[in-house]
Amino acid sequence: MADFYTDVVLEHFRNPRNSGELEHADAVGDVGNPVCGDLMRISMQINPETEVIEDIKFRTFGCGAAIATSSIITELVKGKKIEDALKVSNKDVIEALGGLPSVKIHCSVLAEEGIVAALKDYFDQHPEKTRPPYLEEKEKLLAAIEVHEH
Amino acid sequence: MIYLDHAATTPVAPEVFEAMAPYLQGEYGNPSSFYGLARRARGAVDEARERIAAYLGCAPRELVFTGCGTEADNLAIKGLAFAHADQGRHIITSAIEHHAVLHTCRSLEKYHGFEVTYLPVDRDGLVAVEQVAEAIRPDTLLVTVMHSNNEVGTIQPISEIGALCMERKVRLHTDAVQSLGKTPLKVDDLNVDMLTIAGHKFYAPKGVGALYMRRGVKLANLLDGGAQEFARRAGTENVAGIVGMAKAVELLETRGVEDNERITRLRDRLITGVLERIPQAQLTGHPTQRICNLASFCFHFIEGEGILLSLDFEDVCVSSGSACTSASLDPSHVLIAMGYPHEVAHGSIRMSLGRHNTEQEIDQVLDLLPPIVERLRSMSPLWADAKRKGEV
Numbered sequence: 040m041a042d043f044y045t046d047v048v049l050e051h052f053r054n055p056r057n058s059g060e061l062e063h064a065d066a067v068g069d070v071g072n073p074v075c076g077d078l079m080r081i082s083m084q085i086n087p088e089t090e091v092i093e094d095i096k097f098r099t100f101g102c103g104a105a106i107a108t109s110s111i112i113t114e115l116v117k118g119k120k121i122e123d124a125l126k127v128s129n130k131d132v133i134e135a136l137g138g139l140p141s142v143k144i145h146c147s148v149l150a151e152e153g154i155v156a157a158l159k160d161y162f163d164q165h166p167e168k169t170r171p172p173y174l175e176e177k178e179k180l181l182a183a184i185e186v187h188e189h
Numbered sequence: 190m191i192y193l194d195h196a197a198t199t200p201v202a203p204e205v206f207e208a209m210a211p212y213l214q215g216e217y218g219n220p221s222s223f224y225g226l227a228r229r230a231r232g233a234v235d236e237a238r239e240r241i242a243a244y245l246g247c248a249p250r251e252l253v254f255t256g257c258g259t260e261a262d263n264l265a266i267k268g269l270a271f272a273h274a275d276q277g278r279h280i281i282t283s284a285i286e287h288h289a290v291l292h293t294c295r296s297l298e299k300y301h302g303f304e305v306t307y308l309p310v311d312r313d314g315l316v317a318v319e320q321v322a323e324a325i326r327p328d329t330l331l332v333t334v335m336h337s338n339n340e341v342g343t344i345q346p347i348s349e350i351g352a353l354c355m356e357r358k359v360r361l362h363t364d365a366v367q368s369l370g371k372t373p374l375k376v377d378d379l380n381v382d383m384l385t386i387a388g389h390k391f392y393a394p395k396g397v398g399a400l401y402m403r404r405g406v407k408l409a410n411l412l413d414g415g416a417q418e419f420a421r422r423a424g425t426e427n428v429a430g431i432v433g434m435a436k437a438v439e440l441l442e443t444r445g446v447e448d449n450e451r452i453t454r455l456r457d458r459l460i461t462g463v464l465e466r467i468p469q470a471q472l473t474g475h476p477t478q479r480i481c482n483l484a485s486f487c488f489h490f491i492e493g494e495g496i497l498l499s500l501d502f503e504d505v506c507v508s509s510g511s512a513c514t515s516a517s518l519d520p521s522h523v524l525i526a527m528g529y530p531h532e533v534a535h536g537s538i539r540m541s542l543g544r545h546n547t548e549q550e551i552d553q554v555l556d557l558l559p560p561i562v563e564r565l566r567s568m569s570p571l572w573a574d575a576k577r578k579g580e581v
Contacts, residue, residue: 044498052498058568073532073571076492076520080570098570100532102494106568 045137048107055106057113059096066164068156071149077101079109081153085161090121097153104143108150111135116154121161122171124154152181191505191550195390196339196367196483196541201433202392208436209394212429220426221415230428237435244438245384245401246375253400253418254431258366258387259289260411261400262333264422265362265383266293268408269331270303277328281359283308283316283345284526286335290364291522294333308334313475314343314527321350325357336365336374336384340523340539341474342483344372351380360406366390366398370441371449371480382406388430392544393437397430448544453481455551456542460484462555467562469581473524473537485539487524490572490581491565492535499561505554508539532571 044052064082071077078101084094095117097109112132116124129147133139139147155177162170192200201209212233218226220234235249242249255261270280282294284307297303306324308316316334325332332354337344347363354361362383365374370391376384382403389395402408402421414423460472469489488496493509500507519525520534540554566572575581 049498052495053502055568060570060573069570073535075531076535078570080573098568098573100490100569100571101492103498105492106495 042140044103044107044140047111047135047137048104048139051107051110051136052103055097055110057096057110057117058098060098061094061096066157066161068153068158068160070152070156071101071105073100077105077146077149079105079149079153081109081113081157083157083161085121087165092116092119092121092124101146101149102143104139104146105149107136108132108139108146109153112150112154121158125158125171125173125177127151127154148181155181191546191554193540193542193546193550193554194506194508195543196539197508198389198395199392199543200545201394202437202440204440205393205433205436209429209433212432216428220428221417230426233432234426234428237431240435241399241438244374244442245386246377247401248404250419251376251401251404253402253421254426255398255400255422256396256424256427258364258385258390258398261385261387261398262287262289262362262364263293264400264408264411265385265402266290266331266333267297268411269360269362269383269406270297270301271409272407273330274301274303277330278303279306279326279329280304281306281308281321281324281329281332281334283310283334285310285314285338285340285523286333287339287364287366290333290335310343310526312528313478314338314341314473314523315475315478316345316350318346318349318353322353322357325353325359329357329359331360331362333362333364336363336368336379337372337480338474338523339367340521340537341485341527342367342479343475344368344478344480347379347381354382355380367480367483370445371482376401376403388434388437391437391441393434394430397427397434399434444544449481452542452544452546455546455548456482456484458548459540459542459551459555462551463558466555466559470562473527473529482542483539484541485537487529487533488536488538488562489533490536490569490575491562493537495565496536496538496558496561499565500554500557503557505557508541509537 061082061084065085066083068081070079080098082096083092086093095113097113099106099109115127129151132147132150218230220231238249238252242252294305298305308320310316334345336347351361360382363381364385366387369386384401387398412423417423471487473485473487497509520531524534
């Protein structure tokens with residue numbers, strides 16, 4: 040595990056991708072807690088026919104790692120179908136960033152949670168749609184991690 | 190590079206380096222040995238002790254050299270607690286101490302059955318003398334309150350606390366690591382029994398500190414072994430470091446007043462500039478009762494580490510009070526004790542000036558900082574929400 044930020048992390052912190060908030064978002068997820076120093080808001084535009092995440096933006100209050108994990112996860116899920124986006128894990132985030140200091144691993148979990156929270160919001164708004172089988176599973180899993188983290 | 194982290198450490202002054210050099214090379218004798226080479230090393234340590242003692246207004250024998258400020262704090266607190274454990278088991282400190290004091294007190298609670306009272310502070314970071322008075326019990330051995338705070342710079346009313354402690358016959362220790370060189374420190378004016386200093390905060394090297402202990406104060410040793418330091422701290426003396434620390438004190442005597450006048454002006458320029466140019470920013474710590482070289486701020490709606498990183502890209506060195514830079518994710522215990530909400534405390538930055546900083550450097554930082562804060566805010570959901578609600 041890296042002791043300091045990798046060049047990829049620093050680059051994403053300097054030039055974050057997809058930063059901002061979608062005005063007409065189909066799904067929004069807020070995760071983290073400013074009291075703990077992290078708050079991430081993911082907004083998505085989802086094609087109702089194809090279930091593809093066509094656009095995604097993030098806003099994050101947090102350290103450099105929190106901003107970098109937010110930025111990279113928007114890149115990892117943009118253009119993916121919902122079920123594929125749900126397969127992106129915090130390990131993928133860490134790998135894509137070339138590693139994270141061990142005290143910052145929770146930032147990668149937060150990014151994964153952000154995607155899940157936004158997608159949960161999407162299916163909450165559309166009860167007529169079939170929820171992907173592992174959406175709930177993932178929520179539970181992440182909730183467990185969160186308890187462990189704090 | 191613009192270095193604004195002198196509260197973390199300072200460069201070794203060239204004069205200090207020069208004074209030390211012989212004791213790292215030709216004059217390498219062990220002060221405890223017999224022959225001329227050793228006697229010269231011993232002489233250098235004695236001379237250094239006299240100079241620093243004179244600066245603090247104490248007798249040379251009242252000064253014990255240590256490996257760092259942390260060791261001096263440990264020696265003062267544990268040393269006194271262990272030597273007097275049969276007379277009492279209560280210690281009073283403040284909630285905003287450096288971890289060298291705070292964790293030492295915790296360790297005494299956890300492993301040695303002591304009771305510790307952690308005094309609260311007000312919004313400016315001040316300990317109230319009346320609260321010290323109320324906290325003193327018949328079994329209180331020691332009060333330990335820092336002279337100035339390392340995160341926000343607030344100077345405590347130590348001489349008043351000291352007068353109270355003398356009257357109540359309780360020992361007083363103060364960690365003056367951040368204060369030495371920034372404000373006059375005479376142990377008799379401060380009414381302290383023990384006082385900690387660390388060389389690397391005033392242009393001496395890392396690895397050398399000292400504890401002043403008033404004549405009559407009994408401490409249990411932390412390091413047992415040889416009879417160095419009047420048998421109060423075993424271990425071969427860091428001769429070069431001690432000589433360097435004395436030279437650094439000499440420099441404070443010759444140029445300190447002038448340096449501090451200039452540093453104070455620069456610090457005030459920095460504070461005024463930041464508060465004028467950046468909305469939703471606040472100075473933390475006491476507005477006037479603070480050490481002359483330190484300015485600390487909270488920038489609302491963003492996290493301090495982002496500012497730190499962005500300034501690092503521009504080769505500007507500052508510190509974040511937020512512990513996000515360390516292994517702990519908790520915000521500064523100092524700001525929390527001062528009553529700042531967690532999310533605000535996460536946005537703290539400390540800038541500490543030194544003798545080499547220039548007006549041009551301060552102006553450069555004042556130009557760099559606003560766009561950095563603005564960029565991070567543009568990414569913050571808290572800022573977006575506050576704007577939406579019309580709060581900012």
